[in-house]
Amino acid sequence: MTFVTPDEVDGLLRAIITTYRDLGDRTNRRRARMKYVAADIGIDAFRAEIQSRYDLPLRPAPALALGAASDHLGWRTASDGSLEVGIRVASGRVKDELDGQLLRSALREIAQRHDVFFLVTAQQDIVVAGIAPEDRGAITDVLERHGVVSVEDLGSVARSALSCVSLPTCGQALAEAERVMPQLVDGLEQALDNQGLKGRRLQMRMTGCPNGCARAAVAEVGIVGRTKTSYDVYLGGGLRGDRLAALFQEKVKFDDIPAVLEPLLAQWRSEGLPDESFGDFYHRVHA
DSSP: OEEOOGGGHHHHHHHHHHHHHHHSOTTOGGGOSHHHHHHHHOHHHHHHHHHHTOSSOOEEOOOOOOOOOOOOOEEEEOTTSOEEEEEOOGGGOOOEEETTEEHHHHHHHHHHHSOOEEEEOTTSOEEEEEEOGGGHHHHHHHHHHTTOOOGGGSOTTTTTOEEOOOTTTOTTOSSOOTTTHHHHHHHHHHHHHHTTOTTOOOOEEEESSTTOTTOGGGSSEEEEEOSSSEEEEEEOOOTTSOSOOEEEEEEEEGGGHHHHHHHHHHHHHHHOOTTOOHHHHHHHHHO
16 A cells, blocks of 8 residues: 555556556456456566556655545535535436336436435436536425435335346356345344344445455445355454454355344344444454
8 A cells, every 4th residue: 555646646547557457357357457467477476567667756655544435415505506416326327217216217307306416326326416406305305206215214124235237248257146135135024123123234245256346345234146046244344344254154045035134133132332333343342
């Protein structure tokens, strides 16, 4: 890790990209990753290679204290005084008739009637930005008329659940992800309710294979496709993406996932510290 000023970013990125260009294995899709270059030659040699291509010394990075990670959902005021509203996009699909929502039609009407712009977040959600304060009521009316679920009405698992596209789109997929995630979300919401934890945030991410396109490896609950009908369960990642989850159980049948997790949810309720997230609790008690 290093630290650069804004005017130094381009030079450092050029050094990193050319290192991968010259040393990376782009003939093998499974190994076409920067991480394999670093793993193969070692982190010290990797850093030295980048330094040899960069005109300035790689300075030590300052200690960072990460705050809570915002999901950008709901209404807030931007620094320029305009408003923006973050809208949850289930499974990352902007379309009508998704769980009863006419999301695509709502966004189209907003784009046609208001001078706004749209941002896509790393959680596959959409932020409508640049909203004039006087237009808040009109945009709220559009969202309500089209049945778009407000952030206040989202379940505590549904709010942050993330999946890769998996089957039938991706040729690497071993198991379902996007198409079955709503069913898993409902199961986990019910498990939380059974344990008196309704409303407690639980971050779940799901992938159809170990490649990690939905970042299951750093989730509080990571569900990773292992076979056509089973998944490996990883637990204890950090809400800020700053801690790896650990393998909890292998080859769990899809329908069994909520039941497998429910005893741990009960333990979280009885032994967790005040306001302690599930990921922090699991890491503290079981790591």
